[in-house]
Structures are given as C-alpha cells and as structure tokens.
Amino acid sequence: MKISKKSINVILAIIFFIFALVQLNDPDAIIWFLIYAIVSFICIYSNFKIVPKKILVAVIILLIGYALFHLSLFIDYLKTEHKEELFGEMVYQKPYLEGSREFLGLLLAALGVFYQLKRPKEVK
Structure with a gap:
C-alpha cells in the first residue's frame, strides 16, 4: 500500500500543528508556536x-542552526543514566531536559521540511 x-x-x-498548540503553555510559546x-x-x-x-x-x-544551540544540552542528556526523564515534567535543576526536547523538536521540524525537497515535478 x-x-x-x-x-x-x-x-x-496535523502533527506539527499539534506540536504548535502544545507549545502555548511554554514560557517562550511564541517562538515555538511559530516554528x-x-x-x-x-x-x-x-x-x-x-x-x-x-x-x-x-x-x-x-x-538546524537553532538546534545546534541546544546540542550541548542534548549531549549532557545523553550522559545521564535516567533517559526516561526526557518524557517527564520539566525540572529546573536539569536544564538539559528542556534543551534536549527543543533540540529533538527542531530536528523533527527540519526533517518535516526536508521531506518537502522530495517533491514531484509539478503539484497536481
């Protein structure tokens, strides 16, 4: 199929619009909603x-450029023992959690746009 x-x-x-809506409760909601x-x-x-x-x-x-600003936090996350924390609540003593989420979200967004490069010769 x-x-x-x-x-x-x-x-x-739909997926990225849901991502946008979920960002509305974030302290920096405008930038993430727009992305x-x-x-x-x-x-x-x-x-x-x-x-x-x-x-x-x-x-x-x-x-990808914006994601690179979060790369060091993602690397910090990769060094932790408790990987499941990424899916839990934000802990202000662990900024690498939010930075990792933002890094991964930006990579997903870049992949969504990258998919558009694989397009037909014309839109039907």
Whole structure:
C-alpha cells in the first residue's frame, strides 16, 4: 500500500500543528508556536504549490542552526543514566531536559521540511 505525498503532507501538517498548540503553555510559546506552525504551513502549502527549493533549504538551515544551540544540552542528556526523564515534567535543576526536547523538536521540524525537497515535478 503506497501512501501519497499529499496524504503524508496532511499527516505531517496535523502533527506539527499539534506540536504548535502544545507549545502555548511554554514560557517562550511564541517562538515555538511559530516554528511548528510554519513547518505545518509548509507541509500543507506543498500540496497546492511548489515551495521554492531555496526557501526550503533556508528554513532547514535555520532550524538546524537553532538546534545546534541546544546540542550541548542534548549531549549532557545523553550522559545521564535516567533517559526516561526526557518524557517527564520539566525540572529546573536539569536544564538539559528542556534543551534536549527543543533540540529533538527542531530536528523533527527540519526533517518535516526536508521531506518537502522530495517533491514531484509539478503539484497536481
């Protein structure tokens, strides 16, 4: 069973929009809501129009660049014994937890945009 790119884009758009909504209770909600909402928009928009490759590459670079700011916190997390903490509540004494979540979220967002580079010659 082959799933069409348009169907995958709808699924990705829904997932990233849910990610955006979940961010609304975050202290820095605006930036994270916008990041995930933009990725969601790109996924849906790609079903109707071709997003220029330069824009997709620029967004990917920005997302990965921002992720690199969180890389050291992710490395700190990888050195911990209790990996399950990543899925628990935020502990202010452990900033690597939030940094790791942000790092992984940015990588997922970059992958969502990267998927758009694999597009048909024209949008039907």
